[in-house]
Amino acid sequence: MSRKDRLRAWIVSNGHRVDSSTLADDTPLLEQRILTSLQLAELLLFLEELRERPVDLEGITGSSFRDLRSMVAAFLPEEAHAS
Amino acid sequence: MLYAVAEKLSARSAEQPVRPELPWVDRMDGAWCTSPELISIYGLPAWDALSEDQQQKLSFHECANFFALNIHGERALMEGLARRLYKKELADVAHYIHHFLAEENQHMTWFGGFCRRYAGGIYADRKLVLPRTYAPGEEDVLFFAKVLVFELVVDAFNQRMAKDDRLHPLVREINRRHHEDESRHLAFGRLVVEELWRRHASAWSEETRAGVRTYMAAYLEATWREYFNPDVYKDAGLAKPYELAREAFASAPARARMDEIGARTTRILRELELLS
Numbered sequence: 001m002s003r004k005d006r007l008r009a010w011i012v013s014n015g016h017r018v019d020s021s022t023l024a025d026d027t028p029l030l031e032q033r034i035l036t037s038l039q040l041a042e043l044l045l046f047l048e049e050l051r052e053r054p055v056d057l058e059g060i061t062g063s064s065f066r067d068l069r070s071m072v073a074a075f076l077p078e079e080a081h082a083s
Numbered sequence: 084m085l086y087a088v089a090e091k092l093s094a095r096s097a098e099q100p101v102r103p104e105l106p107w108v109d110r111m112d113g114a115w116c117t118s119p120e121l122i123s124i125y126g127l128p129a130w131d132a133l134s135e136d137q138q139q140k141l142s143f144h145e146c147a148n149f150f151a152l153n154i155h156g157e158r159a160l161m162e163g164l165a166r167r168l169y170k171k172e173l174a175d176v177a178h179y180i181h182h183f184l185a186e187e188n189q190h191m192t193w194f195g196g197f198c199r200r201y202a203g204g205i206y207a208d209r210k211l212v213l214p215r216t217y218a219p220g221e222e223d224v225l226f227f228a229k230v231l232v233f234e235l236v237v238d239a240f241n242q243r244m245a246k247d248d249r250l251h252p253l254v255r256e257i258n259r260r261h262h263e264d265e266s267r268h269l270a271f272g273r274l275v276v277e278e279l280w281r282r283h284a285s286a287w288s289e290e291t292r293a294g295v296r297t298y299m300a301a302y303l304e305a306t307w308r309e310y311f312n313p314d315v316y317k318d319a320g321l322a323k324p325y326e327l328a329r330e331a332f333a334s335a336p337a338r339a340r341m342d343e344i345g346a347r348t349t350r351i352l353r354e355l356e357l358l359s
Contacts, residue, residue, distance in 0.1 A: 037212055037213040038298070061211075
């Protein structure tokens, strides 16, 4: 399973009112309250584990978490280039 | 009521003698810095597998994490309090808010002094607050309710560690001093939440009131999660730190410990109608 697929699975498992058939790369996760701000710390830990290095937290904003595509671009850039 | 209590608390803050500089030491080696029973993986096989030296090393990094959580929490608290200084609703208690801010600033010098001297820095804050819309008064209620949760949880640790003579005297003293001031802050914080809830919540929809309770339950859970920091495990030399943090947080011994340490927090939130 690619890291992007693992991230997708995390969102489906932890998000509200979402399943794998409705989650697209551009589904607005925060706007549709699929994810809440209180879940972002846990998500950051998961992203660090996926990328196997810490995230530089300064400069991170809500837009990095807007949708699956934004997260891949912000946190898993190698994956973005591969797809 | 709030005004009268704030005046009394201001007087008590003013009576607080100037404290001497903390007894800083050159190094913080070979000492317990967190009570073993309060360490995040206590009671798990990963804890039992460590030698006493390794357990002490972990106790140091857990202490540095605890102090970092205090820094991040107090920084958010100071930002929020400063923004609310002399706002109409809180203008009568502005005098006490000045004391509150001064005391929080001093606490941060203790926590920051410890982390920078002995841990080489401050563990990162992973919390992100995103802008959203609020019902009238809801943002203030949530701000003070979150402050109350943060302070109740850290105070439970402070009270225990201040009395634990197995710990390094500097660590005990920081915990003792912090508890001394926090008892005033908690008395004030609880009353502010009560007062703001009374003023605003009756005008909210049932959906908003339920939303506040759902949010506070999630906030309490997120607060506890920060005590299980993979950076700590990494620095203490433990394997698979992210996995360990997740598993420890979900484990029965940790859940039982959080219920026990957090009993006062949960009780107060329920009394304030902020938790179902």
